[in-house]
Amino acid sequence: MSQYTAPIRDMQFVMRELAGLDEVAKLPGCEEVSSDLVDAILDEANKFASGVLAPLNWSGDQEGAKWDNGSVKTATGWKDAYRQFTEAGWTALACDPQFGGQGLPKLIATAVMEMWKSANMAFSLCPMLTNGAIESITLRGTDDQKAAYLPKMVSGQWTGTMNLTEPQAGSDLAAVRTRAEPQPDGTYRIFGQKIFITYGEHDLTDNIVHLVLARLPDAPEGVKGISLFVVPKFVLNADGTPGARNDVHCVSIEHKLGIHASPTCVLAFGDKGGAIGTLVGEPNRGLEYMFIMMNEARFAVGMEGVALSERAYQHALTYAKDRVQGTEVGVRGGPKVSIIHHPDVRRMLMSMKSQTEAMRALAYVVGAATDMAHLHPDEAVRAQKQAFVDLMIPVVKGWCTENSIDIASTGVQVHGGMGFIEEAGAAQHLRDARITTIYEGTTAIQANDLIGRKIAREDGVTIKAVITEMRAVQARLGEQSGEAFVAIRKSLDVGISSLESAVEYILATYGKDVKAASVGSVPFLKLLGIVAGGWMMARAALVAQARIVQGAAGDDFYSTKIVTARFYADHILPQAHALAYSVVNGAAGAMDLSEAQF
Amino acid sequence: MSQYTAPIRDMQFVMRELAGLDEVAKLPGCEEVSSDLVDAILDEANKFASGVLAPLNWSGDQEGAKWDNGSVKTATGWKDAYRQFTEAGWTALACDPQFGGQGLPKLIATAVMEMWKSANMAFSLCPMLTNGAIESITLRGTDDQKAAYLPKMVSGQWTGTMNLTEPQAGSDLAAVRTRAEPQPDGTYRIFGQKIFITYGEHDLTDNIVHLVLARLPDAPEGVKGISLFVVPKFVLNADGTPGARNDVHCVSIEHKLGIHASPTCVLAFGDKGGAIGTLVGEPNRGLEYMFIMMNEARFAVGMEGVALSERAYQHALTYAKDRVQGTEVGVRGGPKVSIIHHPDVRRMLMSMKSQTEAMRALAYVVGAATDMAHLHPDEAVRAQKQAFVDLMIPVVKGWCTENSIDIASTGVQVHGGMGFIEEAGAAQHLRDARITTIYEGTTAIQANDLIGRKIAREDGVTIKAVITEMRAVQARLGEQSGEAFVAIRKSLDVGISSLESAVEYILATYGKDVKAASVGSVPFLKLLGIVAGGWMMARAALVAQARIVQGAAGDDFYSTKIVTARFYADHILPQAHALAYSVVNGAAGAMDLSEAQF
CATH class of the missing domain: 1.20.1410 (I/LWEQ domain)
Incomplete structure (x- = not known):
């Protein structure tokens, strides 16, 4: 199967010479960021991505996640890779140090995230969704919720999910029907069905923390009547350990075009009396809170566009250098040459390469602007950077993902007939890329x-x-x-x-x-x-x-x-x-x- | 699964008002073509395409063709559909009446072919390849070859294949290494391996007629040393019935991105002493003969682009009319509407529709020009039409297929999250379309x-x-x-x-x-x-x-x-x-x- 090596030279170039890594390093809280540190992180991340995650990409796709009577078994090698991933501290990279995170700037986390997604997109979705859930609880959770969940989610001991979609409520979240009934003890009982829940069930960790959109009994109709709840797979004991099995169950997983190793779950809440949850923040403001992590998630999906484009490019480039076919254009009877000599193969490779580099540059610049928007001492600068980030997040999400489908398809084309054969691996990138223009909006x-x-x-x-x-x-x-x-x-x-x-x-x-x-x-x-x-x-x-x-x-x-x-x-x-x-x-x-x- | 109904109104419009059906009907040999006949053919073809072939499209994709110890089992329903297809005479539509064909103009055959390909592309490949082989034998075969093979191929009793590609010889046929050794009885023994052979083995008929590119012992290097041979799966008895099993065997079939129900075979010739074949035409002119059927095949693959675009459009349109999500743009709190009301869904549907209609028009006009180029009494008109056809065949092939990938991908997008779920069927069109820009050049x-x-x-x-x-x-x-x-x-x-x-x-x-x-x-x-x-x-x-x-x-x-x-x-x-x-x-x-x- 295809190899992956992180394009560290281009990543360094973009971070330092286009995105302003030095400026980011001067921000309050980023004092520890040095050139050596960045080099070391990228180097270690590359080792993990190329050595551990990339070799599982194809086998994971072929084997897929398997549902069996409510449980989901991840593909061979997934558990071990996840364990190594958490032990190396990768889950904590950009998280708040207060809860065990390393507090690194988003700019650096973006480059590292690109590597995970290039190496193994299906794997990367698990920490990505967890990060979104961490962000929401960090910003809007109660102190109890933060204490109970964040350290274990930041360390990767538990994972997180986002539960938005229902069969009748896809792009239109106003149509959400899942309901939450208040209990005398201050908790809620959740009833309803959610679909398309990424890593909604799996065997990687001993608990899963679901963030769930649902309606309170007296909620107004539409988007202003949706609240956000934390619903763990196992309700926590008084000592914080996973206790009783909560009433949320995976009733099936989807048979998808791509990302086969990422279980996409149908979750049933409350079939046996109600799933126990706690409210995040204030009632009826759930959609607003979800959008906090949605911006994060949209940026991350945009990075999937960049990452899959890079992977498809590397894959096609290797093939184009190896595959010998035909003679140099205009030379009859000359020696056979590798296809990278042929003008249209060149054009395809340059098209893949130039667009991937352009997308990476824009995405990292937006990543650096996010750091500025959060941390810059000057309020005017923060506001200006935030406006830029707000403008560009839909572009990073939409443009990079639309491109990635074309670029992965071009990668198939470079392979000729072999591109259509699954074992060659080029088709997987196209299948995986096809979801990116759909999910997270x-x-x-x-x-x-x-x-x-x-x-x-x-x-x-x-x-x-x-x-x-x-x-x-x-x-x-x-x-x-x-x-x-x-x-x-x-x-x-x-x-x-x-x-x-x-x-x-x-x-x-x-x-x-x-x-x-x-x-x-x-x-x-x-x-x-x-x-x-x-x-x-x-x-x-x-x-x-x-x-x-x-x-x-x-x-x-x-x-x-x-x-x-x-x-x-x-x-x-x-x-x-x-x-x-x-x-x-x-x-x-x-x-x-x-x-x-x- | 999705339904298919032939767009007969647009087909009629294009044939009559853009492609000049009336002019075609005046050509020598086309005297029987009448408006009523065309109506009847399109109507019957639509019934077969929508009633028999389309319902097998999804199940065939999911089940696929299966290899077992040299044999290939087609998907459930395939044998029965093929039997009905031949019994109805569809295989003979555009073939020479001398060998049992109906001799209808290419323009009419093109519209009918579009239906087969829209309804079930994987199925359609079997008669398409057979037609190519018929064309080569008709134009360059010996009288014995014509008599032995053509009536049974025209009737669909036997199918045909094209054996060009070898592992080291894809786009570069100069690199073909399969060899043919002359025998004292005038036959040849063929040795070598061919890959990517569509319907190279199957259980639909009691014989398969392989057309094979191979080199004679004294052949010059490169493309001018390739000859064409007929190699039947079963060598014919003196009475023309299938006799001894020939030494050509299917050693495996490919695991592909799409067209799962079409077996893509690796064929080994001569592992047990040599496959018996007979020469088509003159030695060393095989590539030239192959190009006769290649032009046909390229046009037909271009029609796959049109046909898959039409199918993807119909599929997306049905979903867009059914799926209720959100309110009319700019109307808050209004009633929920079907997504065809949303401007971007409109834009996507119009993009699919307008390109499909443009491609159909161009392809049918080229089809009619082919009839003119073959049959027009005026030599100057024939030459002019042939030049137009020669110019446009690569465009019909390349442009229509490249578009079909984008259009099928847009069809997935119209479905939103459901587009990524295989059961919805939209993804199959994208997977199937992805081969069309690759094969036949x-x-x-x-x-x-x-x-x-x-x-x-x-x-x-x-x-x-x-x-x-x-x-x-x-x-x-x-x-x-x-x-x-x-x-x-x-x-x-x-x-x-x-x-x-x-x-x-x-x-x-x-x-x-x-x-x-x-x-x-x-x-x-x-x-x-x-x-x-x-x-x-x-x-x-x-x-x-x-x-x-x-x-x-x-x-x-x-x-x-x-x-x-x-x-x-x-x-x-x-x-x-x-x-x-x-x-x-x-x-x-x-x-x-x-x-x-x-």
Whole structure:
């Protein structure tokens, strides 16, 4: 099966030279972050990802998680890998030191998370969901809840889940029907069924902490009547150890296209008298609390897009270097060559590589901005960074995941006929990637959030500020000489203009014809992603050029980066114009048919 | 599981009003083709496709074909469906009446083939490969071979296969090593291993006729030393019945991403002394003969792109009309609505629908041109039509299949979380579609054929003639009033101009820098497909408008077609500009890295 090695050189480059690791290290609470520490963490994480997690990726996919009479058995090797994962302290990386976490910046945790997700996405979902649950309890839980659950979740001794979806309530959480009945002792009894619960049941730990959306008896209808509860699989004894089995049971797991090793559970609450839970925070504010961890989770799913793209790229690259087929184009009767010599294979590999690097850069920059938004001493800076993060989370989630499907599919194509054979492993990346544009909010949900809450509601203040920064980078490109910079500047210019026209349309239209604006929401999200990626690649090329001028020695990293940025400008950025055209002109054709005309 | 109903209204429209069914019916040998006959055939084919084949699509996928000690057992229901298929005479539809065929035009056979492929792609591969083998034997076989094999293959009593690929010889058939040793009796003994042989072994019929590429002992190296042989599974007795088991055995079948019910076989020839075969045509011209059926097969795979897109669209549409989720956009607290009301779901459905209709139109027009190229009394017309067919076959194959992956993936997205659950069936279409850009020549192989043999070699004569026709349609759009026609005209204009600039670049570059031209080959193929699709949709809109003016009554078909053409113009055609940009500007960024820099 395919190997994985973390792209540490590019990760270091992005962290240090694009995302501002040095600035992050100066933030209050980040005093211990040093260059050596970061090197050591990335190195250790790479060893774990490539040595322990990656070898289980394919076998886990083929074996899958198995349901048996309410229990779920994870694939061979999963328990041991999880034990090693927790023993090495990886679950605690970005968690609050108050509860045993290491309190490292999100920027560093992001790079490490990318490795887990590249190495073994199905495995990575377990700590990812646990982190979301930790975040919610940390921010909104009672002191008792924090004391009872957080240390064991941070250490990985217990895992966490998010229970939102019900059969009739997918994207529309207003339709949640699960109910919570208050008990005299201050606890609640939970009744209902939840579906699509990732790691809702498994054999990795001796307890599972479910965070569950449910309605109190007197709750208002809709989203403002949903509360959040902690419902452990085993109710805790007075000494905090797992006690009686709670009334939450896994009645089945799904047969899915991908992430086979990640059990996706149907959970029944209250079939035997009610599952015992405790309220998180205030009644009827559950959705708001869930959104705290949803932002985290959306960013993490965006990183799955980056990570799967990287894995698919490495997989395809290895094949392209090994597979000998045909002669050099234009050379008849010459020696057979590896397919990386063929122009279209080159084009495919460059397309995978350039987009993956652009996505990584944008995601890490958003990760660093999250650190700034949380920790910067200046309130104005915090607010500005938070606005940037809020704007970009749907883009990181939507754009990186949509791309990952195409990139994984391109990886299959590079393999030719072998790509369709499961044993080659390329198809698994496509199957795994296919969920990422759906869960934690579909691309359309991200796009509606983007044009509505993140752009129209604030009259475009943040997006306009971002565009100003893009224009400044474009101006700096003009100061460089050489064909590559001319090409990059030209495409970025057209890309930014396209973005501007689409922003103007959204701002002018959203208030008076929300449907027309919404037709363009997903094209707009892709447009913003593509142009933001071009902005990042342009920044990367400028840094690379400066380093070359300064005489940076060693590898070809910087010259490679400039070529990669140019490819992005020639092959990816030009799509911006078409997307803007659809945003601005595309509403009538999309909405004119009656339902009967379909 | 999902239902399928053939889109007979659109098929009829395309055949009659875009592809020139009446002209085809006037061709020599097509005298029996009448409007009533076409109606009856489409109606019967729809009954068979929807009633017999479609219900086996999902169960066949889940069960798959099973290998056991050299035999292959097809999925439950396959044998019965195949028997019914042959009894109804469907295998003989477009075959030569001399051997029992019905001799119907390709245009009609194309529509019928679309139905089989929409209903059950894995099933459809068996008659498709048989047809290819029939074509080769008909055109190049000896009289003995024709007499021995054709009647039984045309009737479906025996099936046929194409044996090209070997482990070291995928896209590069020059590397074929299977060898044929001449025997004193005029037969040959075949030794070697072939892979990826569709329906290379199965339990549907009492014989299988393998067409096999192999080298004679004195053959030159490379593609000019490959000969074509007929190798039956059972050697024929003197009376033509299957006799002794031949030395060709299925040693395994592949574990694939999709088309699980279609056995993809590894065939070993000659492990027990040599498989007995007879030569087709002249020695060393096997590849040339194989290409006769390859063109057929490439067109048929292009139709798989159309057919899977149609099936995925129908599947998604049904779900979108049924699934209730959320309220109308911009309406708070209103009633819950089906998701077809949501703008992004609309956009996705229109994108699927408009591209599927554009692809169908182009493919049927190419099908009709094939009939003209074969049968038209005027040699000049035949030559012109053949040039058009030669130009467009790689486009139908490459563009329709690439689109089908995206369209099937969009179908998954419309389903939300259910799309990822295998039982919902949407994922199967994506898994099945994923092979279509690979087999019978990858998209890159099609694209190289397109820019090299079909454009550069004839200095762009045919493509320029096509562009002239496109411009004429654009001019007619200018004579129409109304917003939709303004929008269609504007986009088509930009699309054609983009195509022109790319053609100029290919013509100027191919001779002096074939690598640079080849980097743009796949983007060029997609560009030509998108613009040709826009041309077809513009023609469709013009016909529709004329019918509306004439007072065509009844359904909303014509007004729907105009809206659909407009959607295509607003959302799909604008991509042409970006593709042309990549063709013209994209070589340097793609080729500048050394292999070590990856």
